[in-house]
Amino acid sequence: MRALVIEKPHQATIQEVEYPKPRMNEVTIKVERTGICGTDIHIYEGTYISSYPLIPGHEFSGVIHEIGPAVTGYSVGDRVSADPNIFCGHCEYCQTHRSNQCENFAATGVTRNGSMAEYVRVPANTLIRMPDSMTFQQGAFIEPMACVVYAMNRLQVQAGDRVILFGAGAMGQQLVQAISRSGASELAVVDISPSKLRIAEQFGATRTILSDELDTRLSGQAFDIVVEATGIPAVIQKAFTYMGPAAKYLQFGVADSEVTVPLSPFKLFNKDWTILGSMAVHYTTIPAMRWIDEGRVQVDHLVSQTLSLEQTLDFFENAKNRDFLKTQIQL
C-alpha cells in the first residue's frame, strides 16, 4: 500500500509499504479522510514524542477492511473512526481514571503507524462507529473535537464567566463554538489573522482582537478563564497577563517539548490561580461524535483544503506559512 513515511525529522517520502494485517484484537481500516493536525507538524519537525520512521495521521475516518480473529461486534464495511490513544488498562493511572496519563501510552499516528496511508491498523476497542448521517469529512473531526470535549471537561466554565482565547486556528474555532455554548458571558478571541477572526465572530466570539492591537484594545482587562491554543511561548506569556483573580488558565496548544515560560509563583499563590493542562482525549470521542452529528458544532466550514497524499509532502515543508484552518487528505 502507499503511505507517507516520515523517515526522520524534516524528511518524508511517499512509499510502497507492507499492508498492515490486523492481529488478534485489531481491525484494518481502509482510510477515507485524514486531518492534518498541529501535532503532525511537531512530529514532522522532530519536536514531539515520536520515534522514526513513522506513518503519521491520527484524525481519520474510513471503512473496516479486515477484522482480527478475536474481534466481535464489527463487520467488514462498517464506517468508523477511532480514538488514536491506546491505554494499557493495567497501570496505576489507567486503574485510577487517568488513562490519558498511561505509563505505557501508545497512539496511532504518534507512537505507531497512522492514517496517512491507504490502510491503518487499530485496536478494535478504540473504534467509534460513525452514524449513517455523518460524512467521512466530519468523521475525521471526531478526534480533534474529542480534544475540545476533554478541554471543556477540564475547564468547567461557570455561567457568566468572561473568557479569552488565544488562537483561532481549526482547534480554536472548535473551542469558540464549544465555549460560546457553555454559558460564558464574554468570549474574546485573539489571533494574527483577520480572516480567522471573522470566522470566530460567526461562531460566537463576542469580540475579536488582532494580536498587534492587543495592548491598546485590551490593556489591563482581567478574565475569569484564559485559554491558550497556539503553543507559542510569547503568546503563552502574554496570555498569563490577562488572568484575573481566581482565574483558570488552560494550556490547550501544544508547545515544543523543550520550551519553558516564566510564571510568577507569588501571583499564582496570591491570585488563587488554577493552571490546567489538557492532554488530548480521555474517553471523549462519543460526546464529540454526538456534537458533530447533532450539528451543535460545525466542522465542514473548517476544511480549507483537501490534498492528495503526494501534495501533503509539500504541505509539511511549508505548513507554518499558511493561513489555513483544517487541511484534510483524501486517500
Ligand SMILES: [Zn+2]
Ligand atoms: Zn490532532
Ligand SMILES: [Zn+2]
Ligand atoms: Zn496504562
